[in-house]
Amino acid sequence: NAGVMQNPRHLVRRRGQEARLRCSPMKGHSHVYWYRQLPEEGLKFMVYLQKENIIDESGMPKERFSAEFPKEGPSILRIQQVVRGDSAAYFCASSPSGTANYGYTFGSGTRLTVV
Amino acid sequence: GQQLNQSPQSMFIQEGEDVSMNCTSSSIFNTWLWYKQDPGEGPVLLIALYKAGELTSNGRLTAQFGITRKDSFLNISASIPSDVGIYFCAGREGQFYFGTGTSLTVIP
Numbered sequence: 001n002a003g004v005m006q007n008p009r010h011l012v013r014r015r016g017q018e019a020r021l022r023c024s025p026m027k028g029h030s031h032v033y034w035y036r037q038l039p040e041e042g043l044k045f046m047v048y049l050q051k052e053n054i055i056d057e058s059g060m061p062k063e064r065f066s067a068e069f070p071k072e073g074p075s076i077l078r079i080q081q082v083v084r085g086d087s088a089a090y091f092c093a094s095s096p097s098g099t100a101n102y103g104y105t106f107g108s109g110t111r112l113t114v115v
Numbered sequence: 116g117q118q119l120n121q122s123p124q125s126m127f128i129q130e131g132e133d134v135s136m137n138c139t140s141s142s143i144f145n146t147w148l149w150y151k152q153d154p155g156e157g158p159v160l161l162i163a164l165y166k167a168g169e170l171t172s173n174g175r176l177t178a179q180f181g182i183t184r185k186d187s188f189l190n191i192s193a194s195i196p197s198d199v200g201i202y203f204c205a206g207r208e209g210q211f212y213f214g215t216g217t218s219l220t221v222i223p
Contacts, residue, residue, distance in 0.1 A: 042203060042216045056209065102160075102163050103211065109157050
């Protein structure tokens with residue numbers, strides 16, 4: 001399966017805990033994008049990463065959120081001290097280059113519920 | 116981030132009817148995409164548009180890139196139950212920015 005893999009599919013965290021969301025891009029893709037989708041809303045851009053580099057984090061909340069895409073392994077979106085408002089679906093997408101005009105390939109998402 | 120507005124917000128149609136939805140932006144984009152999202156899944160690319168005025172078809176789907184480069188529309192002909200889902204437009208300025216979505220319900 002060469003698709004974008006995200007895990008876990010569902011994640012439940014209590015307020016104050018940490019959430020770690022993982023994304024393995026499609027084979028041959030070195031650019032990863034994270035989007036957040038709140039219930040009944042569209043996708044909001046969060047961050048764009050290449051291997052070992054953050055290219056654009058203009059959509060990331062200033063506090064508690066961080067992302068990385070190490071040389072080896074999946075991209076990680078980390079949310080510290082989660083609050084109820086962090087409950088959302090988080091989607092990862094990948095592309096083979098940063099100039100991919102033909103769009104991104106999305107994973108199936110991680111649905112985070114904060115209780 | 117960029118603001119893309121889609122209309123209508125939701126549609127309820129009978130199977131077999133044609134569907135039309137559009138997307139407008141305050142910014143000019145050089146690329147427009149249309150995605151479909153099934154419940155519980157990630158968005159899947161339907162159609163990509165690269166030139167102002169371009170009209171592109173993919174089966175029963177037809178999309179157009181507006182002349183002003185600030186809008187796009189998507190038509191679905193002869194709708195079927197599996198067309199149900201949320202349709203998103205996306206425009207590129209650096210990253211892709213997504214619209215608010217049009218939710219489509221097809222009544223058999």
